[in-house]
Structure formats: C-alpha cells, structure tokens
Amino acid sequence: MRRPLPRLYVVATKVLEARLEGKEQQQSFLFRQDKARDLRRIKRLVCLAQENFDQLTESLERAGFSFEVCDKKLAAIVAADVAFSSPEYLPKSSNHKVKEILRYQETLRSLAHAAKIYPAAQIPRIRYAILNRLKISQSTLGKMLNKLGFIEKKFEAPPGTTPDAVIESYWNHLDNLRASEYSWDIHFPDDVLVFSSKGDIHMKKLVLEWKQLLMFNKSVMAPVQALDPKNGDTVLDTCAAPGNKSVLAAQSCSGLVSCERNNKRFKLLAENLELSGVTGKRRCEVIHSDFLKIDNSDPRLIKVTKALVDPSCSGGGDFDHTLDQSRVEKLANLQTMILKKVLRLPSLRTVVYSTCSSQTRENEGVVTEVLEWADGQPEENGQWVLEKALPNLPFRGDEDFFPGVGDKCLFFNHERSRTSVQFVAKFVRKLRGETRMEIKKKCRLETKKKLKRLKQKRRKHQKEKLSKEANNKRSDHGRRSIK
Numbered sequence: 514m515r516r517p518l519p520r521l522y523v524v525a526t527k528v529l530e531a532r533l534e535g536k537e538q539q540q541s542f543l544f545r546q547d548k549a550r551d552l553r554r555i556k557r558l559v560c561l562a563q564e565n566f567d568q569l570t571e572s573l574e575r576a577g578f579s580f581e582v583c584d585k586k587l588a589a590i591v592a593a594d595v596a597f598s599s600p601e602y603l604p605k606s607s608n609h610k611v612k613e614i615l616r617y618q619e620t621l622r623s624l625a626h627a628a629k630i631y632p633a634a635q636i637p638r639i640r641y642a643i644l645n646r647l648k649i650s651q652s653t654l655g656k657m658l659n660k661l662g663f664i665e666k667k668f669e670a671p672p673g674t675t676p677d678a679v680i681e682s683y684w685n686h687l688d689n690l691r692a693s694e695y696s697w698d699i700h701f702p703d704d705v706l707v708f709s710s711k712g713d714i715h716m717k718k719l720v721l722e723w724k725q726l727l728m729f730n731k732s733v734m735a736p737v738q739a740l741d742p743k744n745g746d747t748v749l750d751t752c753a754a755p756g757n758k759s760v761l762a763a764q765s766c767s768g769l770v771s772c773e774r775n776n777k778r779f780k781l782l783a784e785n786l787e788l789s790g791v792t793g794k795r796r797c798e799v800i801h802s803d804f805l806k807i808d809n810s811d812p813r814l815i816k817v818t819k820a821l822v823d824p825s826c827s828g829g830g831d832f833d834h835t836l837d838q839s840r841v842e843k844l845a846n847l848q849t850m851i852l853k854k855v856l857r858l859p860s861l862r863t864v865v866y867s868t869c870s871s872q873t874r875e876n877e878g879v880v881t882e883v884l885e886w887a888d889g890q891p892e893e894n895g896q897w898v899l900e901k902a903l904p905n906l907p908f909r910g911d912e913d914f915f916p917g918v919g920d921k922c923l924f925f926n927h928e929r930s931r932t933s934v935q936f937v938a939k940f941v942r943k944l945r946g947e948t949r950m951e952i953k954k955k956c957r958l959e960t961k962k963k964l965k966r967l968k969q970k971r972r973k974h975q976k977e978k979l980s981k982e983a984n985n986k987r988s989d990h991g992r993r994s995i996k
C-alpha cells in the first residue's frame with residue numbers, strides 16, 4: 514500500500530513551485546492552505562530549499578539518487594528538511610519517496626555542515642493554542658483535555674531570580690513538556706496554552722471540528738490584548754481575513770465589523786467567523802470591500818469605538834532573505850494610508866496597528882510617519898498619541914533608531930519570544946482639554962449607560978416573552994375546554 518506524503522511536504526512543495534515560477538506571493542499562497550498550521554516551519558523549509566536548491570539536488574544526484582522516484586522540487590523540500598532540521602523533528606513517514614531520500618541523510622547533513630546551516634533552536638518544539646471563550650470555558654476545557662489524556666504541567670518561577678532567569682527557566686519548562694502535557698502561557702495566562710509539538714492536540718476534534726481551541730500562534734494574542742476590547746465596544750478589523758484577530762476580539766466585545774477586500778479571503782473570513790462561533794453570538798458585520806473605499810460616514814462605521822489595523826505586509830519573517838525593498842516601501846505606503854483613514858473615524862478611541870513583518874520601515878517607520886501626520890491634524894475630535902502597548906511585556910520595539918516610539922511598541926519573533934513575528938503599536942485618542950483620567954471616567958460612564966440600556970432591553974424582551982407564553986397557555990386552555 515502506498516503511504517501518503519506528510520502534509521508539510523505537500524504544502525511546502527506547492528509553495529516552492531509557486532515561488533520558483535514567480536507565480537504568486539508565498540505569503541498569500543500559504544494563507545489559503547488553512548489547514549496547514551505550521552506556517553513558520555513551512556516558510557523555513559521553502560526558503561532553505563530555494564536558497565540551496567542546486568546544492569541539494571546535485572548532491573542527491575551525485576550520491577546516486579534517481580529523480581524518477583520523485584520530482585526535483587519535492588526532493589529539494591524533503592532534502593532541505595533532512596539536511597537542516599534536527600532528526601527528532603522530521604515527520605515520521607513511511608512514504609517511499611521520503612524513505613528513499615532519508616537514505617542519503619549523511620550526504621545531506623555534510624552539505625548543511627559545509628554551508629554552516631545548523632538545525633538551531635529555530636524549529637519550534639512547542640505548539641500554541643488559544644482558548645475560544647465563545648465555545649468553551651477555561652474550566653470545561655481543562656476537564657476535556659484531561660479526558661483526552663492531556664495533563665497540565667504548571668510553571669513555577671524560581672524564587673528570587675531576575676526576569677531574564679525566569680524566562681530562561683520558562684523556556685526550559687516548555688522544552689521539557691511531554692507529548693501529553695500542556696502549560697498555560699506565562700505572558701497570556703488566561704488565554705494561551707502551550708503544548709509540545711510531539712503531541713497530537715492539533716488533530717483532535719476540539720480543534721478541527723468544534724473550534725474550542727484555536728491553533729493560532731501566541732503572538733496573534735498581543736494586538737488583541739493591547740486593544741483591550743470590552744463589553745460595550747464595537748471593534749472594527751480593517752484587514753480581517755482569515756479572521757484570527759477578529760475571532761479573538763469577538764471574545765470580549767459587543768459588536769464586530771470585519772472588512773476584507775480579497776474575494777477568496779473574504780469567503781474564508783466569513784467561514785471562520787461562523788465556525789468559531791462569532792456569527793450569531795456577537796453583533797457581527799462582515800464587509801467585502803477595500804477599506805480605503807468605504808466612506809468614513811458609512812453607518813456601519815459610526816458605532817466603532819476600537820479598531821485593529823493589520824494590513825498586508827512583506828511578512829518578512831526571519832528566513833526570507835529575498836525581500837524586495839521597493840515592495841516594502843509600497844506596502845509601507847499602503848499601511849500608512851489605511852492607518853490615517855482609520856484615525857479620521859470620529860467615534861474611535863483606540864487603534865492597534867500590527868504587522869507580521871520584521872522590517873522596521875513597515876513597523877516603527879509607519880508609526881513615526883503617522884504620528885507626525887497626526888500632530889498636524891485639527892484637534893476638534895482629539896489628538897492621537899502613542900501609548901505603551903502591554904507595558905508589562907518585555908519584547909519592545911527598536912528604541913535606538915526610533916526614540917520615543919520603539920519602547921512603546923512590541924516586537925515578537927522566535928529568538929525573543931519563541932513566537933511568530935508580530936509588531937504591535939497602540940494609538941489612543943486624547944480628547945481636547947481632557948486628562949487621561951477624565952477620558953477613562955467618560956468611557957466608564959458611557960459603558961454604564963450602554964449596559965443600562967442593554968438591561969432595559971433585556972427586561973422588555975423577557976416581559977414580552979412571558980406575556981406571549983401566558984397568551985399561548987390561555988388559548989391552549991380555551992381550545993381544550995372547547996374539545
């Protein structure tokens with residue numbers, strides 16, 4: 514019987530093919546592979562296979578490998594994995610093509626040695642998952658995981674040590690998680706769980722079918738936590754597909770407006786919002802449009818109080834060395850335009866800007882440009898300022914090159930936080946003549962009023978329901994007595 518190829522290799526080969534033929538952006542291709550969760554690993558594999566394509570295929574050929582077994586692109590992907598990853602992280606596969614390439618392990622490894630590319634700590638040993646409160650509570654999830662054989666392993670920080678030592682010891686704790694163990698994350702302890710990548714949590718029904726656990730990277734949580742959506746807030750996600758941040762924001766806000774311009778990605782967004790339980794539980798508007806073309810006086814945008822701006826970016830990550838700087842510049846201009854448009858929305862109080870790019874031009878660069886622009890804007894609706902995003906987190910932006918900006922922003926990547934790349938900046942609107950305390954008080958009052966209105970509405974609804982039931986009973990009784 515023919516054994517299937519590991520999905521990792523199938524997806525990576527498709528991406529490599531698209532890249533080599535210059536057909537489309539690796540990033541957009543990857544996004545459409547919505548079941549392929551290990552995007553970081555795929556990206557790394559594709560970059561290594563592309564950069565070392567000739568060396569990998571030529572050494573296989575010289576060592577006697579026949580390309581009749583499999584085509585060169587697939588061979589390059591599997592060979593890159595064999596050459597540059599730790600053996601313990603290679604997918605266990607009985608596929609004959611993989612087995613054949615594995616026979617040349619020694620040759621491939623010596624190639625990696627010569628190229629000085631080592632299987633560093635780059636490959637995640639951990640798998641993040643995020644609790645979906647729209648589907649399950651924290652305690653029920655704990656019980657379910659227990660039933661599935663997963664045991665919580667608590668992290669205890671060594672007493673009296675420095676923050677750096679605590680983090681080191683935490684990484685150690687995660688590295689030593691067994692396949693059946695999990696831990697709540699140290700930075701987002703109420704939402705993010707960490708599993709060992711040796712386990713099979715991602716194959717369980719609570720992930721695949723019920724969406725009670727969302728297999729998003731931990732760094733996706735950062736922009737949403739910085740935005741801090743609350744009951745009473747309507748959150749706008751200007752560039753929403755596939756919807757990861759929209760789904761997370763919907764956990765705690767009252768209304769959601771998600772906008773996406775791309776046709777296929779719009780469908781994926783709508784599907785993900787539905788499957789994750791957002792549609793139906795929250796006031797939810799999904800807009801298929803270029804956000805730049807929507808009028809700021811559009812009724813759908815009027816109630817918005819907080820916004821996420823997570824536009825297309827170069828998605829440079831850590832491994833892509835083929836970035837075209839003119840493309841980065843174009844993207845930075847687009848990001849700036851979207852941000853400026855959002856900041857003009859009159860009802861907005863907080864805006865979080867995020868990218869998955871490691872290019873400072875698209876990150877601190879865009880923020881600096883937008884702040885300078887905001888400084889020159891009329892103040893009738895208040896002044897936008899940069900606020901320190903999640904001040905307790907250590908992963909700060911580039912303060913050396915962007916003084917006054919970098920430290921207020923967050924920057925996650927594998928080396929610092931063991932996560933995917935994520936940049937986060939938080940803008941808040943300071944109303945004219947008001948102190949921050951006054952603004953907070955005003956927001957609290959607004960929320961109270963909204964809650965009061967909501968309670969009144971609920972009471973009215975309850976009353977109507979009761980009187981309807983009473984009427985039904987009466988007419989039932991009448992019918993019976995006629996019989």
Ligand SMILES: C[S@@+](CC[C@H](N)C(=O)[O-])C[C@H]1O[C@@H](n2cnc3c(N)ncnc32)[C@H](O)[C@@H]1O
Nearest residue numbers: 752753755756757758774775803804823824825
């Ligand atoms: C980085 S992705 C967003 C990821 C999303 N926030 C999440 O967490 O799942 C950027 C998305 O923005 C969309 N986009 C880019 N420019 C846009 C615009 N002007 N209006 C609406 N959507 C846009 C792209 O099609 C793409 O789907």
